[in-house]
Amino acid sequence: MMDWLDSSIAAVKNKEMWGAFGIAVLRMTIILVASRVALWILHKSIDRIMLERASKYTASQARRMTTVGKLLRNVTAYIVYFIAIMLVLSEIGINLGPLLAGAGVVGLAIGFGAQSLVKDVITGFFIILEDQFAVGDVIQTGQFKGTVEVIGLRTTKILSWTGEVHIVPNGMINEVTNFSVNNSLAVVDVSVAYESNVDQAMQIITDTMKELKHDDLVKEPQVLGVQLMNASGVTIRVIAECRPNTHPVVARAINKEMKEAFDRNGIEIPYPRMVTYQRSMKEG
Incomplete structure (x- = not known):
């Protein structure tokens, strides 16, 4: 017991040991800081290169450059962190030779159980x-x-x-x-009452669509004609080619413009209604 205590006290008083420990800690700190700086420089370089390339291509190719840039950022982060961990382990005094050799055997064993991971990466x-x-x-x-x-x-x-x-x-x-590759198609069905003039309603829609201005429209909306006749009214279909995945926004704008145009011109839109009859009973 006394021998262990004496050796512990001697170790605490060993200036050379503490000096070596301090140097090792300093080196590990430098490695970690240098890895962060290197990673920051690599990421900035990747962003700059991808931005320069994206400015020379079309919108779809620019999106691909953005995707490749983010993937390269992930790959460089994995590589830099791996190198930093190996250097830190080396400073601690771990022999990397047997570690890497053992990692190969362990990696082979893990590989059989990590097929889904490999599939994810390849995909x-x-x-x-x-x-x-x-x-x-x-x-x-x-x-x-x-x-x-x-x-x-x-x-x-x-x-x-x-x-x-x-x-x-x-x-x-x-x-x-x-949904972002080709232009979208906004399809709008509007119903008019049977009491309304269908030709007049279609002409009002056509004139309204000619005046419609929307940033997402590619072509002027087209009135296809009567699409359906149901119990309450006649359905007229309008289509409009628009930018990719903007058809809901364009459809809402078309609906709004047609509603306002119908209100101005007295075109009735069918809606559920209930008609009641009251029968009076005569005395006598």
Whole structure:
């Protein structure tokens, strides 16, 4: 017991040991700070290069450059952090040779149980290489629909219009519907009462659509004609080509303009109504 206590006191008083410990801590601090600085420089360089390239391409190609840039940021972060961890372990005094050799054997064993992880990574690369979708695109895969926020090595983050962020493993993305590739089509059906003049209603709609100005419109809306006759009225269909995934906004604008035009011209829109009859009983 006394021998252990004496050796502990001697170790505490060992200036050389504390000096070596201080130098090791200083080196590890320098490694960590240098790795953060290097990562910051790499990320800034990637952002600058991607921004310069994106300015020379079309909108769809620019979105792809943004996606590639974010992927490169992730890859460089993994590489820099791995190198920093290896250097810190070396400063601690751990021999990296046997560690790396053992990591190869362990990695092989883990590989059999990490097939889904490998599938996620490979699928992520193919998503970018084939340009299936990019950051900023509105997509639907399975039950998830929204705007692509991040395409990572393993997962893709999709922001729904109600604010939820869906994190989907890339390996689960088998079928994708991309709403941001081609122009959308706004389809609006408006009903007029049977008592109204259908030709007059169609002419009013046509004149109103010619005057409609909207930033998302690609072409002037077209009046296709009578689409349906139901129990309460006649349905007239209007279509409008608009920018990708803007058809809900354009449809709302068309509905508003047609309602105001009908009100100005006395065109009645059918609505449910109830007619009651009162029968009086005569005495006698």
